[in-house]
Amino acid sequence: MTGTTKPARKRRMALLAASALIAGALGAGGMMQGTAVAAPACTVDYKVVNDWGNGFTASVTVTNNAASALSNWKVEWDYAGNQKAGSGWNATVAQSGAHVTVTAPSWNSTLSSGGSANFGFNGTYSGSNPAPSTFKLNGTTCNVDSGDPGDPGDPGDPGDPGTPGNRVDNPYAGAKLYVNPDWSAQARRSGGAAIANQPTAVWLDRISAITSGSAGENSMGLRDHLDAALAQGATALQMVTYNLPGRDCAALASQGELGPTEIDKYKRQFIDPIAAILSDPKYASLRIINVVEIDSLPNLITNVGSRPTATANCDTMLANGNYVKGVGYALAKLGAIPNVYNYIDIGHHGWLGWDDNFAPTAKLLYQAATSEGSTVNNVAGFAANVANYGALKEPHFTINDSVNGTSVRQSKWVDWNRYVDEQSYAQAFREEAVKAGFRSDVGVIIDTSRNGWGGPNRPSAPAAKTSLDAFVDGSRVDRRIHTGNWCNQAGAGLGERPKAAPAPGIDAYAWIKPPGESDGASEDIPNEEGKKADQMCDPDYGGNARNGNSKSGALDGAPLSGHWFQAQFEELLRNAYPPIN
Missing domain, CATH: 3.20.20.40 (1, 4-beta cellobiohydrolase)
Incomplete structure (x- = not known):
């Protein structure tokens, strides 16, 4: 299950971002200029949860922030490096050149308003492995929640150990299981x-x-x-x-x-x-x-x-x-x-x-x-x-x-x-x-x-x-x-x-x-x-x-x-x- 609460650091980042938007909309006299800034239509949280030098496991959570449900969701992005996305789970992952397209599985094809879906995949690369900077959900550009450099990961994503207040969709994904x-x-x-x-x-x-x-x-x-x-x-x-x-x-x-x-x-x-x-x-x-x-x-x-x-x-x-x-x-x-x-x-x-x-x-x-x-x-x-x-x-x-x-x-x-x-x-x-x-x-x-x-x-x-x-x-x-x-x-x-x-x-x-x-x-x-x-x-x-x-x-x-x-x-x-x- 997808987590419903972000860590305190990310809440602070969200508050700062919101403050910046409000400040930009206010004039020098403190009066609001124009209309209020709308919430982003979607959020994508991309994490590399395991990296072994020439390969990696990624976990991605997409959230539909729109007021209505979204059918047959599709997420797209471009890699800046030479990453190649391979086998995936909870979705179909395909790549052409640097462009990656992820399509919903038949059993989880609808994103309700406020609903999230998580998927993951294994990939390869050489050199560096930067996270994508821009994502689209069914053609709409999303804001990105990808953490800070060195961030161990959002516990709301598979691959992260998890902290109180957050659960992942699949606790086995990216996990190291205990040997009795x-x-x-x-x-x-x-x-x-x-x-x-x-x-x-x-x-x-x-x-x-x-x-x-x-x-x-x-x-x-x-x-x-x-x-x-x-x-x-x-x-x-x-x-x-x-x-x-x-x-x-x-x-x-x-x-x-x-x-x-x-x-x-x-x-x-x-x-x-x-x-x-x-x-x-x-x-x-x-x-x-x-x-x-x-x-x-x-x-x-x-x-x-x-x-x-x-x-x-x-x-x-x-x-x-x-x-x-x-x-x-x-x-x-x-x-x-x-x-x-x-x-x-x-x-x-x-x-x-x-x-x-x-x-x-x-x-x-x-x-x-x-x-x-x-x-x-x-x-x-x-x-x-x-x-x-x-x-x-x-x-x-x-x-x-x-x-x-x-x-x-x-x-x-x-x-x-x-x-x-x-x-x-x-x-x-x-x-x-x-x-x-x-x-x-x-x-x-x-x-x-x-x-x-x-x-x-x-x-x-x-x-x-x-x-x-x-x-x-x-x-x-x-x-x-x-x-x-x-x-x-x-x-x-x-x-x-x-x-x-x-x-x-x-x-x-x-x-x-x-x-x-x-x-x-x-x-x-x-x-x-x-x-x-x-x-x-x-x-x-x-x-x-x-x-x-x-x-x-x-x-x-x-x-x-x-x-x-x-x-x-x-x-x-x-x-x-x-x-x-």
């Missing part, structure tokens, strides 16, 4: 030195995790991680708040410590202490990317009432409203901290991609985002595929394919879903959420920590169209038995490495679930975390209505969820896609 030392050390010990420097999220999955680390081998509390992030020179830290009352009502492996009615304990002993730590001015330079309560709200759509997938626990949580209240409170409390970016969980395509789940979930999320004192301004976006295995992209078939005139939607694997992969689902859900009332600048994080599906069983081309099911099953890279399978999946591999702004509407590919941490156990293991044995983690389990009564596809011998599972980690390394070099 706990997970990194474990990955190195376990044969994963090649990936040990990848950023992963910090999970707060019970009250004690705030001060002493989350499950398993993790030893650091929240403040420890924040201090370590500063020591690393990181500008962003990813975390997951995951401790709702009656947590994960449709599963047992990841149920938590709080009972269904303990909403006050959730607020006062979990969210409030987290907020107190994150509010420390010491951490104001860090962007805190917070994924809010995975596997919660969608259960109130899919696993309640007369549906064959319903559970008594989910019916209870729907009736008492504590999922909605808990998420709303977390958004309100943490969203009040200027450098926190909240992302609400949206499950995955194999859960919510059907018509009777898709739009109702978006509406329910809006209800939660506007409860307990929260507003949609506390929501930076959504998180898809967290701790799940859905393929990022299916390269060999799409939802529009057919075999002998029959749509792939009728195949056993797709089963009338409207999506076959996570990226198409995430982009469509973002649009649906905007229709439901969320801001138009929301983005989506896609968890790619375990959805690579590489290795010897990955198809390299589309299968022959001998029959509908044979074509889909032979073409799909997602090798699960059923899209409803979620526990420690055999054959899975590491997915795309973390990357900012990889596609329209997508804020990042990110490793939210730390690779190597179990999804759950098939046998009861004594613990103080509220976690129980789950049949979906048993490789011999024959399934239920939520996975089409299919085999679970789980690896054998798994520990409790969140604890290190060496056999799974080795499988993720073997089947990584892209492969590990």
